[in-house]
Amino acid sequence: MTVEDAFSPLAQRVPLATTVNGRPVTLAVPARLTLADLLRDELHLTGTHLGCEHGVCGACTVLVDGRSVRSCLLFAVQVEGRSVVTVEGLQDHPTTGRIKCAMARHHGLQCGFCTPGMLVTATELIDRHPPEKPLDEACVRETMSGNICRCTGYQGIVRAVLEAAADPATGTTHEG
Amino acid sequence: MSAPPPRVTHGPGEPYVGTSVPRVEDQRLLDGRGRFLADLAAGALSVVFLRSTEAHAVIESIDTTRATDMPGVVGVYTGNDLPLARDYIGSLHTPDPGFVAATGFRMPEQRLAILPVDRVHYVGQPVVALVASDRYLGEDALEAVDITYRPLPAVLDPSASLAPDAAPIHPHLPDNEAGRIEVEFGDDVAADAVAVTVEGTYRIGRHGAVPLEGRGVLARVDGQRVSVWTSTQIPHLVRQGICEATGWSVDAVRVVVPDVGGGFGTKANVYAEEVVVPVLARLTGHDLVWVEDRQEHLVGSAQGRDQVHRTRLSVDREGRVLRWEDDFLLDIGAGGLWVAGVVANTAIHLLGPYRIPRVRLRGRAAFTNKTITAQYRGAGRPEACFALERSLDDAAGRLGITPVEIRRRNLLTAADLPYAQPLPYRDGVPIVYDGGDYLRCLDSVLELLPAETVERLAAEHPDLTIGHGVGCYIEATGRGSFESGRVRLTSTGGFEVASGAASAGQAHETVFAQVAADGLGCSLELVTVRRSDTDLVRHGVGTFASRSAVLAGSAIRRAAEQLLDQATGRAAQLLGVSPDLVKSTASGFAAADGSSEWEISWADLATACAPGGAQEQLGPLDVVEYFHPETVTWTMGAHAAVVGVHRGTGAVSVLSYAVAHEGGVEINPQVVEGQVIGGVAQGIGGALLEQFRYSPTGQPTSTTLAEYLLPGTCDVPDVQVRHLGVATPCNPLGVRGAGESGTIAVSATVAGAVEDALHGLVRVSETPIRTGPLRAAAEQIRREGQ
Ligand code: FES
Numbered sequence A: 001m002t003v004e005d006a007f008s009p010l011a012q013r014v015p016l017a018t019t020v021n022g023r024p025v026t027l028a029v030p031a032r033l034t035l036a037d038l039l040r041d042e043l044h045l046t047g048t049h050l051g052c053e054h055g056v057c058g059a060c061t062v063l064v065d066g067r068s069v070r071s072c073l074l075f076a077v078q079v080e081g082r083s084v085v086t087v088e089g090l091q092d093h094p095t096t097g098r099i100k101c102a103m104a105r106h107h108g109l110q111c112g113f114c115t116p117g118m119l120v121t122a123t124e125l126i127d128r129h130p131p132e133k134p135l136d137e138a139c140v141r142e143t144m145s146g147n148i149c150r151c152t153g154y155q156g157i158v159r160a161v162l163e164a165a166a167d168p169a170t171g172t173t174h175e176g
Numbered sequence B: 001m002s003a004p005p006p007r008v009t010h011g012p013g014e015p016y017v018g019t020s021v022p023r024v025e026d027q028r029l030l031d032g033r034g035r036f037l038a039d040l041a042a043g044a045l046s047v048v049f050l051r052s053t054e055a056h057a058v059i060e061s062i063d064t065t066r067a068t069d070m071p072g073v074v075g076v077y078t079g080n081d082l083p084l085a086r087d088y089i090g091s092l093h094t095p096d097p098g099f100v101a102a103t104g105f106r107m108p109e110q111r112l113a114i115l116p117v118d119r120v121h122y123v124g125q126p127v128v129a130l131v132a133s134d135r136y137l138g139e140d141a142l143e144a145v146d147i148t149y150r151p152l153p154a155v156l157d158p159s160a161s162l163a164p165d166a167a168p169i170h171p172h173l174p175d176n177e178a179g180r181i182e183v184e185f186g187d188d189v190a191a192d193a194v195a196v197t198v199e200g201t202y203r204i205g206r207h208g209a210v211p212l213e214g215r216g217v218l219a220r221v222d223g224q225r226v227s228v229w230t231s232t233q234i235p236h237l238v239r240q241g242i243c244e245a246t247g248w249s250v251d252a253v254r255v256v257v258p259d260v261g262g263g264f265g266t267k268a269n270v271y272a273e274e275v276v277v278p279v280l281a282r283l284t285g286h287d288l289v290w291v292e293d294r295q296e297h298l299v300g301s302a303q304g305r306d307q308v309h310r311t312r313l314s315v316d317r318e319g320r321v322l323r324w325e326d327d328f329l330l331d332i333g334a335g336g337l338w339v340a341g342v343v344a345n346t347a348i349h350l351l352g353p354y355r356i357p358r359v360r361l362r363g364r365a366a367f368t369n370k371t372i373t374a375q376y377r378g379a380g381r382p383e384a385c386f387a388l389e390r391s392l393d394d395a396a397g398r399l400g401i402t403p404v405e406i407r408r409r410n411l412l413t414a415a416d417l418p419y420a421q422p423l424p425y426r427d428g429v430p431i432v433y434d435g436g437d438y439l440r441c442l443d444s445v446l447e448l449l450p451a452e453t454v455e456r457l458a459a460e461h462p463d464l465t466i467g468h469g470v471g472c473y474i475e476a477t478g479r480g481s482f483e484s485g486r487v488r489l490t491s492t493g494g495f496e497v498a499s500g501a502a503s504a505g506q507a508h509e510t511v512f513a514q515v516a517a518d519g520l521g522c523s524l525e526l527v528t529v530r531r532s533d534t535d536l537v538r539h540g541v542g543t544f545a546s547r548s549a550v551l552a553g554s555a556i557r558r559a560a561e562q563l564l565d566q567a568t569g570r571a572a573q574l575l576g577v578s579p580d581l582v583k584s585t586a587s588g589f590a591a592a593d594g595s596s597e598w599e600i601s602w603a604d605l606a607t608a609c610a611p612g613g614a615q616e617q618l619g620p621l622d623v624v625e626y627f628h629p630e631t632v633t634w635t636m637g638a639h640a641a642v643v644g645v646h647r648g649t650g651a652v653s654v655l656s657y658a659v660a661h662e663g664g665v666e667i668n669p670q671v672v673e674g675q676v677i678g679g680v681a682q683g684i685g686g687a688l689l690e691q692f693r694y695s696p697t698g699q700p701t702s703t704t705l706a707e708y709l710l711p712g713t714c715d716v717p718d719v720q721v722r723h724l725g726v727a728t729p730c731n732p733l734g735v736r737g738a739g740e741s742g743t744i745a746v747s748a749t750v751a752g753a754v755e756d757a758l759h760g761l762v763r764v765s766e767t768p769i770r771t772g773p774l775r776a777a778a779e780q781i782r783r784e785g786q
């Protein structure tokens, strides 16, 4: 960036303190920087993908204070003081681990571009599902309906989420 | 939900081909460690494009002064600022002269400018490129580019575009015809033989690939060379496009394909951005990246379909087809580098998997002021299938027989196959369907999803009126001219495999490793498949038209076998025994002469041919093979669907779906099944949801994913797939392509099911299927208490 650029109102930076994948992050960001671009461009967490940048495809889904959000629709400054978890931050999360194994077994991914968003949404679905409600196929399809996959036809994804939900102990094959 | 598919697992000593070994790609993609184009952007400056806001206009002036002074801007470039040898991208496919002679195929040369300076031809066409320190500042600066257009009338209707008095959209051409074809064979039919003739007009809407990852290009200059990373299916054709446009030598350009987030044909194209970004990298000396956003994608990336068919089908009293005529029109928008492919595909696949004695087909492609087109999954086949299958359903209805029955009476059976058509394929070789038994696919799909399913589902869904439909398709797969495969022994005794066929989610890293491991007789873990890179294989074509498993798979198989052969000789030499005593093992070679036994590993062989080794003078074990198929191999299949039409809204839900297809040997059955199921999902999108719409002045109105609707989890049911394998002698693996099998027959099948659900009160003759007329019919059924 040139010297004049630093004076441009467009480039004006705002201080931001947040937590990403359990680590405190303090930096100055342009006020208009999206959360997705903060994660990808500033923090190099490229597992969060951008499929539309207008809130429809779900590829950019991350957790903010444990709830799924579309990181393309939030400004980075909106996560001030909050805790952001991306697919990278779910590396050791047992629910996500089970979903991943099941996704591979059921061919729930082809190009893999939608996959991180799917994993975040499915992790929230399983972790926060009220026990009194059945976590069945209809529920999985409805909850995942904001995540688009252009490759798989969803069959493997739905099976994988059901399998991961059904057998928290081992994640082994569940016929059903 | 039905049970998961049976897993074909791999046992010791068995071939890997034919088994669903887990995908090698999955771990990194699941961990968020994929490396897609945008993930490589760190350190590069951003390129952003100003795109035409006019469908058709003369550019009166472009003033970049204000934009150049904006913060963060490195440079602003029009077409006049690019040092190009040729300012357009050439055709990607020229049909064989034999095919041209037989079909009267003609097409003019297209010269859509890389960055136009005098005239724009569609909204979304790139006009100005701007380099900035980041995308935010770049997009700010785009707003300061001053450009004046003098609008010209936008031509949006292909018939109007082809009218004799229509002004040519492209000034170097005499008219707006982008291609034409004519196919005619068979004797005239006696009038008294005809029991029913049905005529129809069928429209297949404009929809397209819309992969979840858009396109993107990254260029880095390194001395005299430019390396280009691009989200493409066809790296070698991109290299060719860059070289033709710039005049650079192929040795000066390297094209590398990162992880690609879906392609489906729109990335099997060469784009202006793929030329402009490397040119600007050279001009500016910076690493540059352009990452397409979704809005750009929906106006600037190649679209597909958009055909109208005017048909006439005559059958005899038994429902046997006597005569089939179709006059079709394709709207290719402002340009389509694959127009020859789509026009020819449409004509050829109109022949269907049936016995049809008399055929008369004419096709024309028209230029309009809509977005450019390429080959979207199926590329003419789904359109042809829709016209023929809908006509068959119509004829069946008039005769009072079922849609299943009319197909049963016309499908080619084991007694007919192989079946020659009196026409050459696009490669000039006479068409011979090399199938086993097409009728078996219909029987099989009805076992999976019998018409009686309707009753059960009707009971479960009282708010819906339910129907059953079938559709059949044929698909030429594995088109030449060639594909490359390279296998080399690494210094540690592993193998590296590379090919010109780039992966966009088709699991090449897994399936090509299976093929190579079988050819080498080694364990799968020893094999690594590299992503496509023109430095790894100097020649190649790419992934499209269901060709990679067939062509690249065969090339890799042969390369692996040759490498094994060479290595066996070398092992014998090292061991000092005769080559016929040497046997390959999972880890290398063994030899025995009765009294003694020797072993030598692949790592030992690698050491022997490295500098200082005993076989240094023999050089590395590294084999490149090109596989040229004699001609295509044919896949056939039958689809069945049960759909429900909502009694109140007319909305269509696909409740159950099945595909039975006659493919070849499956390298990895789970991967093939995934291709078919994913293909069905895209077909459902095209049948019910997806459409690129334009305003009367040519403004695209489907510019977000809220308007261009992709099918979601609730739109796609579980799909049952049955594979009826018939190996083909056309290639060493016996494989047939399957990448498009899922998509082709969906619109036809769903349309048939919708008509059945509405007791024939509506005729479905266009996609996406409009719900208005369905609602009226559903309402009538409800009133009549049926
Ligand atoms: S990128 Fe955020 S929803 Fe699509």
Ligand code: FES
Binding pocket: A108, A109, A110, A111, A112, A113, A114, A115, A148, A149, A150, A151, A152, B212, B261, B262, B505
């Ligand atoms: S796997 Fe490609 S978009 Fe889902």
